[in-house]
Amino acid sequence: MLLWIGIGLIVAAVAPYIVYLIGINIGKKPGKPPVLEEYPPISIIISAYNEEAVIQKRVENILASSYPADRYEVIFVDDCSSDNTRVLAEEAFRKAGITHRIIANTERLGTNRSYNKAMQMARFPIVVTTDADVFFEREALAHLIARLVSDERIAAVCGDLHPLPDDGSHPAQMESAYRNYYGRMCSWESAVDSTYTFNGALVAFKRDLVTRIDDKRGADDANTAFEAIRRGYRAVYEPSALVYEDIPRDFHTQYRQKIRRATRLIEATTANLDLLRHARPFSRFFYPLRIYMYLATPALFFIGSALFIVGLALASTTLAFGLLCLFALIGYFRRSSTIVSFTTNQVYLAKGLLNLGKDMRVWESTSNKLGTG
Known part of the structure; x- marks a missing residue:
């Protein structure tokens, strides 16, 4: 009985992922963004805390973009860094010839409040x-803005995030597997309505459509999208706007980063439940x-898995032990596999749920490692 209850709970846990798997394979696909005939002027905002190891390369990355430098300004917010982030940023922007302004916070505000x-x-x-610690491809900004201005119903757009292409570490492999599926899910949502x-x-x-990012609860990215959706507009994912992040090399640092992201995503999710009343595909x-x-x-998956293993052990201890060993081997040698990525993500979500109520608005840099390699 425990065995079948466990299987039932596991099936219930993965049911929405199966829906997405079907949708991303046979559902509506987003078209390519149009080519920009004219580059609209844009304001680029960067919020940073203790990013001295990467800020010079980041400024060089922005300058290397295909987006003309005379069509953008950069507003750089230093959130009370304890290192030389602000000084190095000022020097890098001045050397690059980029129109910029530096804001030095007098207290830690976190990303949302710094952006506002x-x-x-x-x-x-x-x-x-x-x-401050990511790097986008040369055409990423142009693709992003092209999608944004292609439809008056679109109020917000985000790029497609991946680990650095040459990073073969185990944490990067796991993150890559997750990101590939994540991006396809968001693209399907965007093609139909919004994500x-x-x-x-x-x-x-x-x-003029997203006038403020909710800075009390939730992540800045999700809250930006929710603000667009709340006003009746679309928030979409642009897979051709590629941006890369340097994944922490050790699992402990990556774990802290992923837990913070999961917590803030869940906060944003639960803070906008009134949108369920809207009559649109997203809602x-x-x-x-x-x-x-x-x-x-997360709860269904872990409870179901525990009941399944206990039920299997009651039927055959050898079989249950062998299955656990098999999963452990897959986790060690095939960290980019779907099952490992799914299970790891459930751990992050479960921990994120337990963190609800904690103030997660400020962050710690995870890019200092770049300065040592």
Whole structure:
């Protein structure tokens, strides 16, 4: 009996993922963004804390973009860094010849509040928010903005985040497996209506439609998307706007990073439940699936797995032990496998649920490792 109850709970846990698997394979696909005939002026906002190891390369990366340097300004917010981030950022921007302004917070504000502060100073109607420790491809900004201005119903767009292409570490392999599926899920949602599971590494929005990012609960990226959706507009995922992050080499650092992200995503999810009343595909279909995935799936999966193993052990101890050993071997040698990625993600979500209520608005840098290699 325990065996079959466990199987039933596991099936219930993965049900929304099966729906997405079907959708991303046979559902509506997003078309390519149009080619920009004219580059609209944009304000790029970067919020940073202790990023001295990467800030010079980040500024060089922005300058190397195909987006003309005379069509953007950069507002750099230093969130009380204890290292030389602000000084090095000022030097790098000046050397690159990029129009910029530096804001030095007098207290730690976190990403959301720093972005809101900088948005008040933005000169242009399109705002791009991006991290200090990521690197986007040359055409990423152009693709992102092209998608944003291609449809008056689109208020916000995010890029497609992946580990650095040459990173073959085990944490990067696991993250790559997760990101590949994650991006396809978001692309399907976007093709039909909207997605709120944005990548904060690269987001663009129309400032007259997204006037403020909720800075009390939730992640800046998801809250930006929710603000667009709440106003009746679309928030979409642009897979051709590629951006890369350097994944922490050790699992402990990656674990802290993923838990923080999971917590803030769940916070944003639970803070916008009133949108379920809206009559649109996002509210009637995708949002309920996401709520189920983040709030119900982790518990169903782990309880179901425990009951399955206990039930199997009662029937055959050898078989149960062999199955556990097999999973352990898969986890060690095939960390990029779907089953390992799914299980790891459930751990992050479960821990994120337990963290609800804690103030997660400020962060710690995970890019200092770049300065040592």
